[in-house]
Amino acid sequence: MGYIIAIPLLPAIAFAIMAPLSNKARNRAVPVSVAAVVIALGLSVAAFLAVWPGGHGEALYHSSATFATIGTVKLAAGILLDPISATMVVVVTLVGAAVQIYSIGYMHRDRRIGWYYAALSLFTAAMLLLVLSDNFLQLYMAWEVMGLCSYLLIGFWHEQEGPRKASIKAFLTTRVGDVGFALGLAVMYVTAGSFDFSVVLHDFAWAPGAATAVALLLLFGAMGKSAQVPLHVWLPDAMAGPTPASALIHAATMVAAGVFLVARALPIFEASGVALTVTMLVGVTTALVGGLLASVQHDIKKVLAYSTISQLGYMFIALGAGGLVAGFYHLVTHAFFKSLLFLGAGVIIHAAHTQDMREMGGLAKKMPVTTVTFTIGSLALAGIFPFSGFWSKDEILTVLWHGEHYIVFALALATAFVTAFYVARMWFRVFTGPEQTSGLKEAHLEMLVPMGVLAAVTTVIGFGSPYFAEFLGHDGEWPAAAIALTSTAVAGLGLALGWWAYGRRSQVLNTRPLKIRAGWVYSALSQKLYFDLTYDYFIVGGYTRLAEALSGFDRTVVDGIVNGSAAIWRTASAVGESIDRVVIDGFVNGTATLVRALGARVRRIQTGRVQSYQGLMLAALVLLMLWFVVKGA
Amino acid sequence: MTETVNGVVFLVMSFATIGGAVMMLSTRNVVHAAFWLLEVMLATAGLYLLMSAEFLALVQVLVYAGSVTVLMIFTVMLTLRRRDDAVRPFEPGWGGAIMAALFGGSVTFAIAQFASKLPAGIFPEAAPDVAAFGEKLFTAWMVPFEIASLVLLVALVGAVWWSGGDGQ
Amino acid sequence: MNLLQPVGVVSFMALSAVLFSLGLYGAMSRKSTVMVLMSLELMANAVNINLVALSRFTAPVEMTGQFFAVFSMVVSAAEIGLGLALVLALYRQRQTIELDAMQELEG
Numbered sequence: 001m002g003y004i005i006a007i008p009l010l011p012a013i014a015f016a017i018m019a020p021l022s023n024k025a026r027n028r029a030v031p032v033s034v035a036a037v038v039i040a041l042g043l044s045v046a047a048f049l050a051v052w053p054g055g056h057g058e059a060l061y062h063s064s065a066t067f068a069t070i071g072t073v074k075l076a077a078g079i080l081l082d083p084i085s086a087t088m089v090v091v092v093t094l095v096g097a098a099v100q101i102y103s104i105g106y107m108h109r110d111r112r113i114g115w116y117y118a119a120l121s122l123f124t125a126a127m128l129l130l131v132l133s134d135n136f137l138q139l140y141m142a143w144e145v146m147g148l149c150s151y152l153l154i155g156f157w158h159e160q161e162g163p164r165k166a167s168i169k170a171f172l173t174t175r176v177g178d179v180g181f182a183l184g185l186a187v188m189y190v191t192a193g194s195f196d197f198s199v200v201l202h203d204f205a206w207a208p209g210a211a212t213a214v215a216l217l218l219l220f221g222a223m224g225k226s227a228q229v230p231l232h233v234w235l236p237d238a239m240a241g242p243t244p245a246s247a248l249i250h251a252a253t254m255v256a257a258g259v260f261l262v263a264r265a266l267p268i269f270e271a272s273g274v275a276l277t278v279t280m281l282v283g284v285t286t287a288l289v290g291g292l293l294a295s296v297q298h299d300i301k302k303v304l305a306y307s308t309i310s311q312l313g314y315m316f317i318a319l320g321a322g323g324l325v326a327g328f329y330h331l332v333t334h335a336f337f338k339s340l341l342f343l344g345a346g347v348i349i350h351a352a353h354t355q356d357m358r359e360m361g362g363l364a365k366k367m368p369v370t371t372v373t374f375t376i377g378s379l380a381l382a383g384i385f386p387f388s389g390f391w392s393k394d395e396i397l398t399v400l401w402h403g404e405h406y407i408v409f410a411l412a413l414a415t416a417f418v419t420a421f422y423v424a425r426m427w428f429r430v431f432t433g434p435e436q437t438s439g440l441k442e443a444h445l446e447m448l449v450p451m452g453v454l455a456a457v458t459t460v461i462g463f464g465s466p467y468f469a470e471f472l473g474h475d476g477e478w479p480a481a482a483i484a485l486t487s488t489a490v491a492g493l494g495l496a497l498g499w500w501a502y503g504r505r506s507q508v509l510n511t512r513p514l515k516i517r518a519g520w521v522y523s524a525l526s527q528k529l530y531f532d533l534t535y536d537y538f539i540v541g542g543y544t545r546l547a548e549a550l551s552g553f554d555r556t557v558v559d560g561i562v563n564g565s566a567a568i569w570r571t572a573s574a575v576g577e578s579i580d581r582v583v584i585d586g587f588v589n590g591t592a593t594l595v596r597a598l599g600a601r602v603r604r605i606q607t608g609r610v611q612s613y614q615g616l617m618l619a620a621l622v623l624l625m626l627w628f629v630v631k632g633a
Numbered sequence: 634m635t636e637t638v639n640g641v642v643f644l645v646m647s648f649a650t651i652g653g654a655v656m657m658l659s660t661r662n663v664v665h666a667a668f669w670l671l672e673v674m675l676a677t678a679g680l681y682l683l684m685s686a687e688f689l690a691l692v693q694v695l696v697y698a699g700s701v702t703v704l705m706i707f708t709v710m711l712t713l714r715r716r717d718d719a720v721r722p723f724e725p726g727w728g729g730a731i732m733a734a735l736f737g738g739s740v741t742f743a744i745a746q747f748a749s750k751l752p753a754g755i756f757p758e759a760a761p762d763v764a765a766f767g768e769k770l771f772t773a774w775m776v777p778f779e780i781a782s783l784v785l786l787v788a789l790v791g792a793v794w795w796s797g798g799d800g801q
Numbered sequence: 802m803n804l805l806q807p808v809g810v811v812s813f814m815a816l817s818a819v820l821f822s823l824g825l826y827g828a829m830s831r832k833s834t835v836m837v838l839m840s841l842e843l844m845a846n847a848v849n850i851n852l853v854a855l856s857r858f859t860a861p862v863e864m865t866g867q868f869f870a871v872f873s874m875v876v877s878a879a880e881i882g883l884g885l886a887l888v889l890a891l892y893r894q895r896q897t898i899e900l901d902a903m904q905e906l907e908g
Contacts, residue, residue, distance in 0.1 A: 608905060610903075
């Protein structure tokens, strides 16, 4: 089984070959990268088939080596092939291969295609290393490399303002989550004394308190990477990158790494209990918010981005309910149908020369292959039998029902309804109605073949779901008829509503129905529920503005109340008024003035002179040293 | 006898070091300051010899005295338009002086506090020679040594990148 | 301090402290970038003296401090090379190497 090491190594070698030559190589770099990922796909399938009959959650292959010794601490890197990682390598290499082949057609005119392929290869290598790692430290390293690749690919067209800003936003937002991850690793090491899965997840007996701390910190990291509320703001902006890269990174694989992390660390979450509930709450909030926001976007890629956020929330719900198989299975099916949808969106954008759905329409007649594959993806997303999304969504709902989480079950059904609605909205706008673009034509073959493969996988994979559950070590069964019927009915209702609003009259071109019927809902949603505005205002805008806002609040509201009561008092007693003005007003205004003055002072520290910063650091150092000396003497 | 010799050498060298540093900071001519820095470096090499660190003394002379000072003088030369620019007004920098004095004072205080815990007295007898040093460097310290050479290479490339080229 | 007492590790540490403080003063008060870099070299030198002295008096056979001093020299050589390259680049861009001229980060 030694060949497993070659799976992540091949793309890494491809990256090492291409990176220094990327400017010169241009299209000559493409075969190297594609060959690496296709061979890796072959090896992954072989590894998967080797594990398949064994199954039942046990590791089939494990090998590790120490790469550094710090004092008595040994840091090891290793490869662990168990059912989860075997499934993930197949998913990653299959979607990766599809995206790379598709990109031959999509990117062939770009000057920096060599660099694009190099970054894709590095990303693939990191993701494969992540899923195959046997300890949390290695997982964290691969995690960070993926973050870097994501930054590079979002900002691929860095000549333009938008991608540049989006890449920085994505990098910083995920970094906020990574701080939680790093702290979680530190706490884990202090408590359990190891990073190894075998020790941390199986041998070590977790106390509930420590388990809660570690699990919540890991969850925070996962929320950053998997774009969960409130750290989801980066993912829609990340759509500024090339569409195939979005398909691979921001839909199928990287954003699912957070889910993968939680799935891997699930024993810790279960030892905590509280953390499971938090995971479920985060998931259900995200699923609903993401679905609602997807319903008002006009940019086709943003619809898909919010839909990704929502579906990732779905996976978190499942994991929070303890349904490892359900959550992980949804990860797998989502990876296939969402990358299919993104690749389809790429073709549509190429053909229609716009990303705005209001300017599309009537594509069905001119682009039959794209229409069929995109429709399969859409139906899978909406959860319609027999496409893959139906099966995995059903498993999640079953887990919720058996776990007696009835409120979450209802909210998950609501999300399914919203999902079906925005899928219908997108589909009818793009494929039906009047044609608004001239010269529509079908894409190249190298773009259609990967989509066809993904569509085929999406169609058939669902029928394997009971075997898959058994493979992961749980009892597999076919979905219960009642739940299946309920979810299908809800999805059907959503699709019908979408048709009624957007498909019924083929000339409807804007969002009138929702806008007219529920104006305030629409405006709140179209402002992305004010998340970005809130962050801009309070975090980006900063301290001074907070101080000013406080004093403004003070002048209008607090002063108003104080003055109002003063007016009543004035009639009763002049003494009261003077007390009022001097003491209460003074106190209230004083607070505001104090905050503002503090802000102004703090600002002055920022002189921009290196040497004054140096002085500050030195002063702190002297104090620290004196403290040590006095304490030690 | 050796103790006295050591004491005298130490006094001379430390006077040269500190005196050179003071002169470097008090001179108003940047070029002169570079030469005083050279003097400090050479005196430090003497201190290394006193501590029987011959290899370090050699490296000190080669690297600091040889190349760093030359590099300094080159930079001064390239960034001054006129000869007179080398002479600068005296900058007392009272804030910096106070901070540095505070720092020096607290460090001295710390050394005094912990003096009893430090190994006292004279030089230990055992003093491995350069051969032993080299053997250790290429066995036990092999990997850090290679990394250090990589650091130097990267720094070299970076320096060429920044300072060379036609810029914008 | 009695100047005639045998030379010990404390003497070297005191010397190093004085040298370091002088370098610190220079780094904080000089306006010329080149002078600041020279002061940094003084500080690095003080650190190296400390390393070698402690190595000589506590681990004379292992020489750990001496190896550290070698690597510290490598790093400071790299630093000075890059620092001077940066000075040259700045000079090309703004025709000055005064620190006062670089205050873009003022808040």
